[in-house]
Every structure is written in structure tokens, then in C-alpha cells.
Amino acid sequence: MKLKCIIFDVDGTIADTEDLHRQAFNKAFSAYNIDWHWSEERYHELLFISGGKERIRKCLSEDKTISKDNNFVEELHKCKSEYYRSLLVSSDIKLRPGIQRLINQAKENNIKLAIATNSSIKNFTTLIRKTLDIEPEELFNPIVTSNIVMDKKPSPEVYYRTLADLKLSADSCIAIEDTANGNASAIKAGLRTIITTHAYTKDNDFSGASLVVNSLGEPKKGFCIDENFYCEKSYVDIDLLNTIIINENDFLLQKEYQRVGECV
Template sequence: MPALIFDCDGVLADTERDGHLPAFNETFEEFGLPVRWSDEEYAEKVKVGGGKERMRTLLTPDFVAAAGLPADPAALAEQVAGWHRRKTEIYTGIIRSGGIPPRPGVWRVAMEAYEAGWTLAVASTSAEASVRSVLELAMGPELAAHFSVFAGDVVPRKKPAPDIYAFAVHRLGLDPAHAVAIEDSRNGMLSALGAGLACAVTTSAYTQEEDFTEASLVVTSLGDPPPEETVTRVLSDPLGAHPGPWVVLADLAALLPDGGGAGSTASGPSAAGAPGSAPPGPDPRSH
């Protein structure tokens, strides 16, 4: 059966501006660090894969001296790890508060894939605790339980390196040619393509102007039918998937060399409400 592998931040929920950025800045304040990232500065930081890696961009000699940080590399690395642990705690608290909604269509498409027998996974270079909190927000705990999660430091190189997707397909025993990744950034797209996966892109707050020339499908979101009524806009469709007002599983299956095989037969706005189906749980947005 095919697989559907979601990125987390910017794909399951648009978490960067209202989740990660305030969590970084609150962490900097708690540790007395002489920095607060503006929205414009953070728009550049998101191009660096991984939270600890973004924090390490601060560590110029002048910053280390101004902040009174240790010069010893091992001690400095432990300091950054401590900042990142606290940042993850703050971020997961923001997510669990419910202030950041899931992105349109992610639950609907994941449910359709689950019912069609597809493998479901998340591949992200964010901390695993952060990823799991967003996954449960977007999918609800029952559907989230059917996802494999590959996150954090399980691979040595972060996106755009292909490591996280290569690791995911290896652990799941998949042929990468039978997997579709959903990403929101150029770095994520390059990671998925480098591991041999097809890649659909749903642009997010910080990535709308990035170059997605190599993607198999680029849309503004997966979209949702009424009552949510979020209509997707197709930005690039080189393979001729021709999604309607919202993306369905068959549109993503069309990105695979064999059209997704037996798992690609679902069609229409959603298969989640099909007679006789036994979905793991309701759309979390109804809670």
C-alpha cells in the first residue's frame, strides 16, 4: 500500500509565527539572553532546519561574550540543549492551549488515507514532543495513534538533507516511489525529493514566495468542503492532478508512478463519512 508522510510545522498547523517564534523569545527572556527575534528575522531563521540549529546561529563570538556564555564547546552545546528543552516545554504549552488551529484538510485527507489502507507518518526535524503535540492537535488522539512519528535528532542532518525521509521509509519498510510527502517549505521539498518521494506542497505563512519548481503539486492548502469551506488554490500542477476546490486522496495518489495502486480509489470531498466506515475519531476541529 502507498504511504502519506506529513511534515509537521506549517503543514499540520501553521505553527511558526504564533507557536515557535514566541516560544523562542520567551526562552531567550527566561535565560536572560540579549536577543528577541522579530517576525522578519524569524522568517530567515525558519530556513535553518531544527530548533537547536536555529539557536546556534546566535553564537557569534560577540554574542557569546555579551551573554556571558562559556567558551568551551561542550559546555556551550549543553547550554543550547538546555535552552531548547525549555523552548520545547513552552511551545507544547502553546499548542495544547488550542490557540493554533489545524490547517485545512489535513484531518480529512489523513482520514481518507487511513480508510484506504495507506501508511501514515510524520517526518519532521522538530523535537519529538513538539511534533506529537501538533499531531494530536491536528488529528485528534485516536487518528494520531495510527501515525508513525520520525522527529528530532533521529538523523544527523536536518532538512534539506534527505535523511529524515530516508530514515522514515527505511523504518516503515516502504518503497519511496510509493510514498507522497506533504511539505510547506523548499527545504522540506528538497528533503523529500532527495529521498525519492513524490512531494506535494501546501504553502504556509513564511514560505509563500519560495521556489517549488520541482514539486509535483503546489496548493495554498488542502482545503475543506462546507461547513469549514476553505477552497484551495492550485499554484502548480505539472503532473495534471487537477484537484477540485479541495484536495482529495486521489489527487495525491495521482502523483505516484502507479497512481497509488489499490489504495487510490477514494474519491469525492472525503471518504471519511462513507457508509460502514469506522473512523478512529471525529475531526478535532469539532471539539
């Protein structure tokens, strides 16, 4: 079996968007006169909950001074999303290391590219237009967002839907993720995963992942690999993905590892 599709998560995986989301939440709270401010530390805790509305509901359940109905949550989250897209457009955000290279290599090798995300189609479209200056459909098919699948990761539903739309088996695809919930979601759907951590997720539990690194890496600036994994390469490419797909048991040498590149 050879690799037939790479399935990407979006926020934190394709680009480091998480802090823009945090800033957007705080702007929305201010606009609605809510006395909340999510610090980086607080947002780190909240990211263990999948979905912006779900994070708001969690905080509402803890703050008895605010009594709001579900319409309020919807309106507040809509306001936050508008702030997020505005921040995104005005930012200098770039794709994470190795993303553009891997996309180009996949296209050259006729490997499909798909999206499986808790994000909305509007947020995803804004990100791709900003970073790649193209329409998402020019690169990715299918694009499965929260507009299509309501169940949030770690539910595997978003990956089940993606695989169904692809008409491919899970063992011919690899998911690129950045969170414990995303990793669990993909694994439950039968997929192998590569995790690219960042400041908000580097301490997550990524049990079952095929590889955990701090980015996909580049030939001239490799990734830093998690201490529980071993890899002879310093960046993720199609050859490495095929190695994982074809013979994962030989690829995963637990209790032995090699540090490659510089940790961030």
C-alpha cells in the same frame, strides 16, 4: 504503482505552529536574560535554517556579546521547547485545511500514514493530542523525529529512515511538506512532494515539487495553486495523489495554470 503511504512533515504542514515556536523562543530568551527578540520578519529569515538549536547557534555566531558553550544551547532550547508545549496546550490551534479529511480518506483506503520531521517526539505528541485528542501511534507508523534522526532537512536521512521503516519504495509514497528544506529533503530521497505554503514559506524555492498550494483545500473551499502549476481539482485527495504517482508527466503542465479558490 498506486499510492501506499502519505508521509507528513509536522510544523507548518499539519498545523500552523511556526508562530508559536517564535513566541516560545522569545520567552526563553527573556528567561535567560538574552537581549534578543525574533520578529516575524527575523524568524522568516531564520526558518531557512532547519532546527531550533541550529538557529540559536547561528544567532550566537553573530552576537559576540554572548559567549556560551554547547550545553547552554541545549539548555536554552529545552526551555524554549517547554514554553512551546505550554503555548500549544493553551492555544486554540487547529489542523490546517484538508489534513483531517485526507487522513480519514487514507484510513478508508488502507493507505499508510507516516511522519518525517525535524521536530521532537514530545512536541509532536503534544500537537496530536491537542488537535486530534488521540495518541500519535494510533494514526501514524512510523514516526521519525529528531529523536531518531539527528541530521536535519534538507538532508534526506529522515526520509530514508522513514522509507526503510515502512519497507516501501519512494515511488509508492508522497510527502506533504511546507518548506524549501523539507521539499529538498524528500526529493533527494526519491519522493514526490506536495507543498502547502504559509506566511513564512510562500516565497521559498520549491523546485521539483509536484504541486505547490496554499493548503490541501476542502471541497467547499479550494486551495490556491502556485502560478507555475496546473490542476483540474480544487483540493488534494487520494485520487489526485494517485494521479501524481501513476502519471506525473501528464499531471504537471508547466507554464500553464489555473487559479482555484481564494489566496490567503
